[in-house]
Amino acid sequence: MSRTLTEGPRQRRSSRALTALILALGLLAMVISGCSSIPVTGPVGTLPARNLAAEDEAPNFNVTGPTGGESPDRIVRGFFRGGLSAADNYAVAREYMTPELAASWDATERTLVVDNDPEFEQVDDAEDHLTADVRVTRILDGSGVRQDRPKGENTELEFSLRRVDGEWRLSKAPNGIVVESSSFEYAFSPVTLYFYSDSKLSTLVPDVRWMAKRQGRSAAVATALLEGPAPYLKKAVYSAFPEGSKLSRASVPVENKVATVDVPESVLTDASDETRQRMLLQLERSLVDSVNVNSVQLTADQNAVEVGPRLNEPRINPAPDGAMVGLRGDEVVRYEDGALRQVEGGDKVGTALSDPTMSPVQEAYAVLTGGSRQLKLLTQDASVRTLFKGTQLVAPSYDSHSWVWTAQAVPGSPVLAVRAAGGSPVRLEGAWLGKGTVTGLRVSADGTRLAVTVKRSDGDHLLIAGIQRDKNGKPVGLATPLELTLSVKANRVAWASDSELVVTAPGPKNKVVAEQVSLERRSSTWTMLLGMTSLAVAPGTDRAAIAVVNDETVLAREGTTWRQVAKELGVNDLSYRG
Template sequence: MNGRHMVAAVTIAVMALLTGCAGIPTSGPLGVSTTVPTQGPDGSLSFSAASPRDGMTPEEIIEGFYKAGVDTNDDYKTAREYLTTEFAGTWNPAAKATVYDADPAVVSNVEEGSYGVSVEVSSTVDDSGIRAVLPDRSSQLLTFQLTQVNGQWRISQAPDGVLIEAGNFESLFSPHTLYFYDSTFQYAVPDVRWFANKQGLAATVISAMLEGAAPHLNNAVFSAFPPGATLAQPSVPVESGEARVDFDATVFADASDLRRKHMRQQLELTLSSLDNVSSVVMTVDQQAVDLGAADPEFKAAQVNASVPNTQIAVADKALVYFQGNGYTAIGNIPDVSAYNPVDPAMSPVGTRYAFLSGDRKRLVTVDDAGTVRVAITGTNFTQPSVDYLGWTWTVNHNGGAHVIAVPSDTALDGEARDISAEWLDGAEVTSFRVSRDGARVVVAATIDGEAGIYIAGLIRDSAGVPRGVQTPVKLQLSQHLTRAVWERDDSIIAWNPDTEEPVAPVRATIDGKSEEFSPLLGLTNVSAGAGDRRNIYAENPEGIYVRSGNSWRKLEGQATGLAYPG
């Protein structure tokens, strides 16, 4: 399967807007509540929708139904009043949220008793809380069947889910971070979902976590809970900040005390986004699960783990450390000037380094003992990235895009190896950077002529040996950007280098938000890393700059290719 087919498998197909659509001839556009929302003490909005009136036309019933989709009270009781009794019992509002920008339009009587509503969609949220931000002017066609019940029109068939105006979306839905583990259980890996702000949120969040990670992280992250684990009850009571999560006894049947500790920690991390939860107790038949004695093997998983504050760079054809406003030489490394080094990298753990030769045809590694070796030769390598397990990553463009991983110990794990990433077949990759947790990668690539930023899981075996790159999720950004680095475990910074024009880097978070930085003339490189007081640096032909507020301040130090560890 080629790259464009693999990416298409995770792209939501949408229908073109129908011509000849007429706006619904009632006050207010379809799906927009005309009631005044109530604002809660936390700033969130709640809506109270109107029930159907006698004599409403089919178009008005459709409009009223989707207006009522913003009213979550009593499991969407008001929205169900627009449905036939039979359909009201089967309609599932949690199946999908369709978020739109432009006013929907209706096509009357597409077939006998059938109506179509065309919606310009900005994003969707599925029943697992996975949000997909769509390209501009994407659209979907929703079809309704209506029938008369005691002389009044009611909806007998409609798509599951609700329709939400974009301006109301973040009042009705909130992002919540589910957490999973990397292959070593040392790091907590975030998986952001969006859920409706309604009663039972704790159970909704936990149920989504138990179902497993999002597709782009499948087999790259791990849950402490066994496959098929579910809540014993459909609710999770929270009293005085304590969430009591009840499971069937089979969930713990084969779980060691260490695994049970990892289970509780995963629940605590996942529920940490809820303001009313401060602690978690796992129960079976309402009795607390025994976690056993303290275990020295249990370590708290690192969340948004910091990288060292010292960066690597190149100065006078040598690898150097850059910190603050200047650089220092790296000891115990022989002269590498013959390689004309560019695009350096270093491991977040230990003292391993990597760089490319000036012609970008050789990937050179430096081990903890200072031994320099050419790990692989090829064409137009991407800047290397070194993960915390010691693997050095790059992409070789010799005969296509090939993901390459070089182990820290070639005597034990062999030489450089190709890592499966079918979706990159035929692509031009310009960035390939591994996250601090080692479970994900941010990729800047041009696929079928279109530049994009992607996040994908790194599939490893139980020993941490890389086996593949998962099919990605694409970040929907307003610009076509060709470089990217991690900033935190939930955000990246992307840019399009240009030595002659102003360049405005963009911070993008995995919950779908983005922020444009102030531009810097001639920007070529950005260096960012997770942790407190980790500055963001940029380079242009004039030198090095540090981000201060939303502006750039020039530094005196001179070096190139700045990169935080990773």
């Protein structure tokens, strides 16, 4: 029996309390019997950074198959628990299925991470037809691409059952597994694929995925790399491998910590030695950083591949120098080692200045004037140029291709990119921008990604979208963004590395909290500062984050605390390059 799930009444056949008790007891049993060293709960921000290569790739959750006599709802619960173990292609979860479903079910199509105990219902009073209501906080697709659901997304899963040898078994179930958020990081861990920032293939860009801890992850990493970047990086990064590349065989054998990646000869037919070397470098960085191997051997149909002499290593996590720009009243100044230095022409930019930034590649400055109504450029020769006029412009970002980015903090307004040399602005729109107001933005140091804070009716959101450019570096589009969960108010964003960002909402009278948001691990909050009016964060380096409090006191972050480094300078709105 089946029906449209949104139609008609349904009868409740289980209670939250019973479900919670059974799931809690089941998880406790797993921990006591098989995983006593693995904690399963803890507050956000308490996990230490991990050595991914040293992790056990196949933790033993000690989940078991059905023992006999289970009711339909207990079969579904057992199926959920069985998804924690990826051993033998999720063999335990398949034990809860009919032979036909066990043969066709795809465990890796998606992973739903939930933060509530499922509520089970019978459909039309049919014992063999159940639904489970879960609140999804994160979804992983089949390639491990993460999409957060910050507010939780109620999802209904449908199951059908029939008896096999007198016992209930699932005959219909959605592909993929369901994992409680408290167990997620013990069943999954991040792996980092690397793609190139441009056609020169000189800088590597991380593409973080989440994959089950299981034997054979080297093959999963290599397969995902060959399939190409995540949706939020589409057409924004490059691969040395041609589109459509696949492994010649399903496995990537590892012997003496050397992974052998075998591809069809056709993948390499038109590849130069340099391109082959770039392929190898891309594989090496992705596999060595993600699984327990030291090097990679590239083969074609199981034959050794000559890749030529070793090229220079591509850059990873590029960092600007320590130069900082700030404002002293209506003057653009440099801040160095606790002291201010004048900038030629810095006192002739305009009035009501705010939010200056610097070019990553030259001594040029972008700044808002006229109460955030004009975006101006102060060039190396001290000339001043107006790049854009608008309303409520957000703090600009200056990218490595010499484009300056901003937006109008008006609902539905597009992101704007203006070439520093002048010209009409490029308006970059998307359905996702129409759902809110852009309040802050920052381009990554490698020039491939735009981080955006967006205000919507349900709060502040952080999104990352790949920047699609033409052959001359002109922005032509933004990829479908990746959304990350925030726990603080945010209208400013900065890159702390190529895979971590810091967001905050400065205010002269507020207790301001910054949050460090990671693509690889749990987010963490920084010690709050009363009256923080600006925060400067440098990507890719160990340089201290610099905060200005009450428009006069400059603090540097050391470890998890703040130390005063200057006072009464009259400087504010400090920013590193970018």
